Amino acid sequence: MSATVDTRQETAGKPPRISSRRLTERVFRIRESGIIVVLIVFVAITVSIQPRFASQQEVQFVLANTTIFALLALGETMVIVSRNVDLSIGSVVGLSAYVSASLFGKVHGIPIVVVFLVGLGIGLAVGVANGLMVAIGRVPSLVVTLATLYIVRGLDILIVGGNEVVAQTLPNAFIQIPRAGVYGVPYLAIVIAAVIGVGAYYLRSYRSGRELYAIGSNPEAARLAGIRVGRRVFTAFAVSGAIAGVAGVLWAAQYQTVDSNAGTGYELTVIASVVVGGVAIFGGSGSAVGAAIGALLLQTINSALYVLGISPFWDQAIAGALLLAAITLDRIISLRLTAALRRRSAGVGT
């Protein structure tokens, strides 16, 4: 072999290898910093028109809204990265919110922790059902979770009927969860940020996390590489469901009045956040931190339009435009990157 080493080193120099790595790294850094730049520009413009947007109350409002979506985006990122999708999370939020909040009225003095566990359990059950059907039943996740979206929402309507949980039945300590904080930053937002950080680190630095990316990048190769595809995908759905269950309890604490409409349409907002945040819709790349920033961006836009007195109808149009921009950007980057890498590898190969 050593003879070959010599010839190769004579023909191909070192430079290509280094510049090629720089290129990929630079592109990825740009990908996530791009969203942050958009966010900063947007906030700056809004504040310059309406300084009230920088007030403690507004910041708190935006962050409180973002926490729930950012948390949901963590679970959805795990699912989307593995080339699947979870559409059921909005319905799970609704069911979990109602059932957990109504517990305070039914069981006097029930510990808040127990309520959270109940919410988590509801979400986990739906997530496990989704995971089993996708991993073992080999049914496309789009179909499975569309079905559970309707089933869980139907169950929710059945249970809620015409009722609703009202704020008076909720203990003060529960209502304070999303509100307590320092300098307008809720403690909850800090906790959620930490959870997302841990989640992102897990996806980046643990074998099972990387295997989710591998599955999303090339499912057939993942199977040939001996990755237990079914188990990993199942876990992703279970976690996504459990997270949605917890998010439902937080939803009840945040909005206090829960009827059968709670969480309707959240799945689409969350998926939009994830994609705007740089997670490829067909799996294989993107980070949970990016997804959380995507959620922050969408919620910021939502609040900013309100503060600026622009019709909230614009909100969805802008979210849609951002989504298109994100996907277009992804496509352009991946085409450019592929072409650049191909040129480089051709340079090295000959």
Next chain:
Amino acid sequence: MGADGHAAGAGQPDPAGSAPGQPGAGPSVSEQSAPSPPGSGPSAPGSGPAATSGAGTPDPPVPPDPAHVPAEPARPASAVPRLSLVHAAKSFGAVRAVVDGSIDLYGGEAHALVGENGAGKSTVVKMLAGVHQPDAGQLLIEGQPVVLSGPAAAQAAGIAVIYQEPTLFPDLTVAENIFMGQQPLLAARRIDRRLMRTQSAALFDRLGVQLDPGRISRGLSIADQQIVEIAKALTRETQVIVMDEPTAALSAAEVARLFDVVRALRADGAAVLFISHRLEEVFEICQRVTVMRDGSTVLASELAGLTADDLVRAMVGRDMPQRTAGERGQPGDEVLRVERLTREGVFTDISLHVRAGEIVALAGLVGSGRSEVARAIFGIDRYDAGKVIVRGKELRKASPTAAMAAGIGYVPEDRRQQGLVMDMSVQQNVALASLARLRRGGLVRSAAERAFATDWAQRLRLKYGRLTDPVSMLSGGNQQKVVLAKWLGRGPALLIVDEPTRGIDIATKADVHDLLVRLAGEGVAIFMISSELPEVLSVGDRILVMREGRLTAEYSHADASEEKIISAATGQLERAR
């Protein structure tokens, strides 16, 4: 790869170079997945691979020009093969892919597996890889029977497979691809990315290639992707490396690089199974050979002492089928003329003609560009240069509509994907290409459609339940008849058929052959692509052979033989001259 770090031994004239512990070269990552083969057999377990590479292969000082290494008899010291497949059989539905497949792989040897298309090589590879489990027969590792439940089990047993189309994760970095599932870990089971990169770089140094471990693998050339797959195999305790036609997509320089790697692996004590259609490569790199034919192993031998002709004979040697062509009259006017047709990188300078009443067969290996020529003639694909002339008129490029209007019918290779609408009924499929004739006032008349389909079903001896059944309910052979009926209903002047009898049973095969001959008798010009030599020889009036995008030979029906065609298809012809 029992002994990490021994690799550098092969090319080094200095015997000290083969001492263990090349600094930085040995990726000894595998505390996690140290998979000693189940039951190390009668030979002393500890002395396995290392002892083999030292004692068995008499090759430390390899000559400086490795291209002319004689095929050294490398029967290794250990008498027990690393990996054996013993009398294995495997069927898929009614198709018996492997009937009696046996192969013994010893440590320290490069072993060739050769055979015609469809001889069962790929199925054998998939059984070794744990993708398929044999229906009968056994898999032995170091003499002990094992069952490989899946690809993961095969990997754990030290078997690595490099497929013809490498299976990488395009979004992940090269280093991640190499270490997927067995990444080096830090405390708390975190992945050690830095170590992963440096170890990948060390592996590439050892393989003598320049690749950046930190780049994502999207955009790598096929050759580089194969190198990544090989590096992957090196990170494990790999005992056996299977390479399925690794050279098919490589340039000469890349093949030379791959062969250096194979030699190093062999010197390291690994068993390398090398599958190739290029016999000259087999003789260059391998010590032993297994030949398969029609799903069975027909020859297992040392390569030394054998010639390419011997291998070809073993690959072919079967009973010649009854000759069906020949008793027809002289062919008529020229229907198709192709002049210097070229599509860059796919086929070059193809000139041929087909006359009315004549069957021209195009033989060659899979991937030699035969189907691409047919697709270009019919206008599915573009071409860069040349002309297609049908009955004296030049055909418009890349227009299947123009080709159909000129009287060409095309029965594609993959009938499920391209030839049939599987959910539509038999009757609708038969009528699909003739709707213009069955239409009145813009509507297809159902009665006319039924009469038309019934007529063709009878003429082709189609076996079906009801004409309104979906075509997916028919057997493969009868589906093929439906595709033929669909085109014959238009009364074509030229019929292009690509692999007309692939995957269909023998009786129906004979029906299809009869039909083609009968059509030619009625004056239709037929251009047939086939990988089955008996079919080519029995049906074809003239036989053209393609190799790597060029026409390499033409034989008349009387001149042709399996040996000649295989030689022309594999390049042995040029060697002989």
